Amino acid sequence: MIKSNPFTSETFISYWSKHFLHGKEKHTFNFAKNLSFYQSKIPGLYLNAGKNLTKGIDYELNPPCDGEEKGKTLLIHDVIDFSRTEESSKNKALGLYTVKQYPGFMIKLDSFGSLEDFMTRSFKKSSRYKLRKYKKRLEECFPISFKVYHGEMSEEEFGTTFDQFRLLLEKRFAEKKISNNNLDIEEWNFYKDVAYPMILEKKAALFVLKNNNEPISLTLAYLSEDRVFDAITVFDIDYAKFHLGSIKIMYLIEWCISNNWPILDFSKGYFDYKTRWSNEKFDFAYHILYDKKSPRAQLLSFTLKNLLTFKQYLREKKLNDSFHRFTYALKNNKENPTNYSFVEHESVSPETIMNQVDICKSEFCTLKGICFDFLYLYQEQQKDLKVFKVDGPENIFFLVGQKAKTCVKLTT
Known part of the structure; x- marks a missing residue:
């Protein structure tokens, strides 16, 4: 029971x-x-x-x-x-x-003393190396913090955090071009309504991975006496190069072990990541x-x-x-995806007019994930990155870091 x-x-x-x-x-x-x-x-x-x-x-x-x-x-x-x-x-x-x-998937954690112990006994050496590299690279490129709301959270902070939760879910499933029942307005309003009092009662927790103060991965979990139920989880797809989903699970496992939770339950439904991380089905x-x-x-x-x-x-x-993809297509107009390629920056003349842009602004939203790929590839830090729009008919941007620089051409 x-x-x-x-x-x-x-x-x-x-x-x-x-x-x-x-x-x-x-x-x-x-x-x-x-x-x-x-x-x-x-x-x-x-x-x-x-x-x-x-x-x-x-x-x-x-x-x-x-x-x-x-x-x-x-x-x-x-x-x-x-x-x-x-x-x-x-x-x-x-x-x-x-x-x-x-199908259901979970990780039994009671036999592990730490995240490192779990990783050593659950993954091959090559897999452990990659996972550690992703986490290290993320923490080098961005000022990352991990916050768990469990028992205390202001109503105002909960409201803004949960709104960001929905935006990231919409963004994620727009990329997958599939409907998600959690985003149905009636269902979402229920989750938002029930989560806050249950967090205060310690019957739920909100796990938030942040870049500065911006949530980039969130998990709503319900809690029994000995089990953490992963109910809804999402990560910002702009950080896909960093394998943010796997990093978030590492943070969750570390928190569960440190706080004596013997079971991390990924709940119902098949996803590849569940088979990779779980040790019981x-x-x-x-x-x-x-x-x-x-x-x-x-x-x-x-x-x-x-x-x-x-x-x-x-x-x-x-x-x-197939049904969820069909219903998504009915509700959403077809959008032309934005593709990009790196081009030689020497081809940009020094006399070319360039205007610095803020990738956090909505008009440059398609550029954000590309810039984060640049940070990952060249091991740059976000605080050092400058982005310029090259004047001309082509959609070319100049990315400049401390150690590297490149040009990016966007096409649709």
Whole structure:
């Protein structure tokens, strides 16, 4: 069992109900310990509060009480405790269907004494060298800091930080050209609403990697007694050359080990980085509980099981990815990508008029990532970088550091 599960906490459920139930009544049943439900549009079908916005649900079944289960079918999302079977259930009046949902990944950290210990025992020498190089290069090029908000955070700072969180997510998924459900306005407003009180209650944490005071990678995590649940994470794609995603995980692991958190849970869904970093895989599942004596509940639960099994089949065939790309294309106009190439700076005449530009301004946003590639390649520091726009019909910029200089030509 997950001790002090944040997704069944009063705070999480109350904010979720506020955003998604729209006045519907919540129900609790004595036979389903530590869960609450609401009735769906289908008579007799109850769904767990929190639905698919949790990152891991577990529950206990009690013996039947006063016939509460009569005629009912209950659908529970994101169950991660598979020790329970219908035969071992305490409630013999309920049948159980289990349908595989998403794969889950986590790092068990209790046997590691430090980040270095984890890296040594988890990666080959060549991989460790590359990861250390990325982290060192990032910290040499920029004034990097790592801040964890856990228990204390001003409301104003939370608001500005979470707004930056959304901007980076929009930027990331615009690059991938795929829809992301976290950015749906109703869902995002829920995350923003629930995160702050849970941070203050130490049931959530916001991990922020900063360049100066600018967040460049953020992770919202929920916390149980012994587990850190990575809920939403993002990094600024302008820093892609530095492998910022891997660096952020290194910071997370170091924090977890230093603060005695035995499990860093990457939660549901497959991504390449999860397979590289995790040392244990598990599965999420839908659990369908139903009244064995009710023909209606039997039919409904069987139909639901088949629908969810088919949905999982489509997911395994990656048709959901195609769907998200299609929905993104419907919502967004096609944009011509900006390409660039380095050109010999000797070709720029000394008499050429050049105007210094600020790459942090919106009109030069496409230039920012290119400049950061320059910093990485030539081991320059951001504070020493000067960028000039070369006068003329071609889109050419002159990049000057302490040790190197080059010209960049932008094309669309």
